[in-house]
Amino acid sequence: MTQPPDLLEVREVAKSYGPVVALRSADLSAAPGGCHPLLCANGAGKSTLVKILSGVLRPDSGTIAVGGKQVRFGNPVEALRAGIAPVFQDPALVPHLSVADNFTLTGTDRAAVRPWLARLNLHVDLNERVNALPLALLRMLDLARALAHDPQLLLLDEMTAALPSDYTELVFAVMREWRERGRSVLFISHRLTEVQQICDRATVLRDGRAVDTHRTAEGGEARIVSAMLGERASRVDLPMAERRSAPAGGPARLEVEHLAAGRRLQDVSFSVGVGEVLGVVSLEGQGEDDLFLTLAGDQRMRSGSVLVDGTPVKGRHPIQAIRRGITLVPSDRQHAVLPQRSIRENLTLPLYSSLRSWGWINDRKERRGVQKAVEELDIDTRAADAAKQLSGGNQQKLTIGRWLVGGYDVMLCFDPTRGIDVGTKHQIYRLLRQQAAEGRSVLMFTSELREVPLVCDRVVVLHEGRIVAEFPAAAADEETLLHAMHNLPAREAS
Amino acid sequence: MTLVESPEKAPERTASRRLPAAMLALVGVLLALVLANGVVDASFFSFGQLRNTLLLAAPLALFAGAQTLCMLTGGIDLSVTMTATAVAYVVGSRAAAGDSTLTALLLGFAVALVIGLINGLAIGVFGVNPLIMTLGMAAILTGVLTAGSQSFLSGATQMPQLVLTLGRGTFLGPLPWNLLVWAVLAVLLVLLLRRTGLGRLIYAIGDNRRAARLAGVRVWQVETAVYVIAALLGAVAGILIGGRSGAVDLQLAGSFLLPSVAAAVIGGTSILGGVGGYGGTVIGALILTVLDTMLTRLSVGEAFRQFIAGVILLALAWFYVSSTRRASARRSPA
């Protein structure tokens, strides 16, 4: 009995950005009538794979075959023609046009989309402008639009994240229908329980590689989580600076009480002691960026309070946080690095942020500060006149080094080692431990769970805008953290 | 803007080493033009001719300096020439009304200060697009001056003696006073951009506004300062032009506006901000002036002059963009 060819077959697809490997070698296949979830730890290459499959990016190598035929697409239109319809987290709808206009723009047949609109219970006036509609509704509209093109493969990227449950049910119903028609769905999600409900085969991505494909019936959550963890290989041995245990009764440098901010942060309370490194882990979109931006002074808080050494911090400009000693190393280097300016200018930026320092530059003082930062961080300064010519690791060192020069008490690091080579990663770990040993405090969000016991003293887990767990470093192994991040009940050590 | 990362191995000769090379190329172009001018008109190298060329270049260089500052922060100032005209009017009419030279000059600068503040606050605090704001300001100033020249600014045909000396007089032989004025300001401007904290902030804001804000910079303060300084530079230019011609009229400075932007662009300042400087702008201003002189000498029609100005501007801007792009492309395979 011959098997019908897989609807989608991805073989050894790889993509790198310079030295940063986003996808090492991804293999994936989706059978007709199959619902295939794609699960991964953060930063495992999922978004790159989605972009490649939907034609937004071109892979460096590897093959993609749809319905047995090899395809290659250079833009989303070609992907659609090949039969792959993506639904992204940010809906591909032009904000200032109406829904109807968006349909016209994408060549979506009205007659084809209407039954799907009804099916998904989208009773919305199509002449309404897109930016007047709520995000959840827009994602559903995007789904309806994708379905109207009758694709072979539906690619849903975190479709159910931030969707109310009644919509979620509809999405599942539609997915079931789609499979009954002999089509396929590739469903990317963090919600393991949903995955179990809907899909029959699961692929787990880790470190840019597909590591496990199995039938969801065999193994359940445990298998998925352990696939995400990978081998409990011994990590690179690293001489660790002596760590202090959690300050017992010691002064808290930073105290956060019932902080609510932005769209997703609901209510968090924690404190960071003097000389402590507190880690924060979570899945994507749980309010972690709201937390950091608010603490940094870039975003207003809705309620709650932030205290440094006992006195509250207020204001809606980062300078106010910086004056109290709270500084931010942003997640995206694009928000921190001055690309066309020199290393020196990048490092010394905070020295001039107040009116008083608009005058003549004190060369010697500047040079001293820069020298110190370059040494402590081992920044490669050879022949680079503009920061954009530096490697990613060196650019990250610039954004951290800036605060070594400018001075700080609490450093907020958001995923400081994302997309950086191993050597630089360890340098940054060492530096953070050293800074803590010198009495400063660090609040660090990381998507790389392995780092946590290396760098942090304690770690808190964020889920849907609240803290759901806290562990001392010793107990913060990947498995425990992953379970907490998915808000699964704690498991015994196996 | 996309950040681009290069491999960990030793970085090669970087593209921005090319920019000093671009500067040298610009100077080369300038020298070539000067020589060509000499060939075309032997009297070009005479003191009289040199003086005339420099007299023309100084105001343009001042306006271009104002543009450089604004463009470095990602903006532009289309009102600077009207500001210059307004200041010339104020100085001329106050002097004619009997005020002392000092009072007249101070009043003129005060007017420029106010104009700069309004521009800067609208752009920095209210977030108005600099093109539109300065356009509107220019329109307002045009109207006020047109009306005023009939009434409260009438009789502004008499510039005070000091201004006349500065505007057209010379010292030590052929060196015009206005060159000295400009030279002093040029030095100050270069020092401002390279050796002061404010200068660092100007570049930072133009290069990556968000990063500057997250590093604690209050962007609106810097922008306001920039437009104030631009207006003050325009004021000096207006005084010098008024001094040179001895009279004031509405068309005084208007013809300098677009060339001031062109000079900055030719000199390597990017309109998107973050890159450039006054040194290049000066060479750009000189190039435009010498070119203009040569074309006038050759009795080349106005048509060709406009045409060639456009072509040069486009070609140089294209060159700057593609050399930056080529550098980035070499760095990353993606």
Next chain:
Amino acid sequence: MTVTASPVPQLPPPTRPHVRAIRLLRDEAWTGALAVLLAGLLIWQSTQVFRWGAFELETLFVSTLPLVFLALAQTVVVIAGGIDLSVGAQMVLFNCVSGYLMLDAGFGMSLLYAALVIVLGMAVGVLTGWIVTISGVPDIIVTLATGFIWVGVALWIMPQPGGGAPDRFRELFTGTGTAFWPALLCIAIPVAVVWTLLRRTRTGLSIYALGSDPQAAFLAGVDARKARLSAYALAGVFTALAGLATTAYTGGGQASLGVANTATLGAVAAVVLGGVALTGGVGGLIGPVLAVWCLFLIPANLLTLGVDPAYGEVVRGVVIVLVVLGGSLLRRKWSRT
């Protein structure tokens, strides 16, 4: 909204008329306000002028015709997310070209030349858009440079003001006597055609998409290059019409950098006042047309009051600045919610 997954597909309910009316009001609020302002200015004018009537309207529509076309040209480019500082120069160029060609020409030939000029306009537009796309130089600088180039070409064609056009051709734009409807037709027909193109065809919508959110546009499959070239091509058609209108109005051609710059800046002001966001993706064609008329009437009305026309200019400038200030304040308030 409680939902039960029903097996039978239900169609969305038809829009109730009053909901549609409310949305129309909200979307066209800016244009509506401009229309009210215009009406107010016209009424004011009618009270000031003895026997106000067709003559005043004719003056209004005919003398502003070139600027209206320029504003429309600028509008299309701004909607696509760009700006074009060379529209005035293009107008001067096409003015000189048509003035040169139509001198001593018959009516039939003049129509042919007009068509030629319009095609030329499209070509110039496409060339501009192409340079912007492949050079990577910001459009503000590209169009600054090409502006000089076009004025140079215009000066070469017509070093001294001259040229001419047959009377019948001129009357197509200016009408005879105090008839103002030819001018209005000249506006209405292109506006209707281009509006249909912009809002009902995929290419037109892709122009909006490009200006609104280039990233979403890409994901939605929009070809950015084609959209941009189309925008500039349409703008070129309008600048050609502006040049033809100037030839018709003045009866000849004149190449002047000053005229070009003033016209460009006037077009930008009208676009901003007309409710078109400089950031792109928002706005229609009617607003800028009304804005041009309002901007003309403000100093004209002040003149009849005996106010120095210069102060009329001041008021114009203040209005522009205040409107833009208000506009950005409003936009900030909305984006914060």
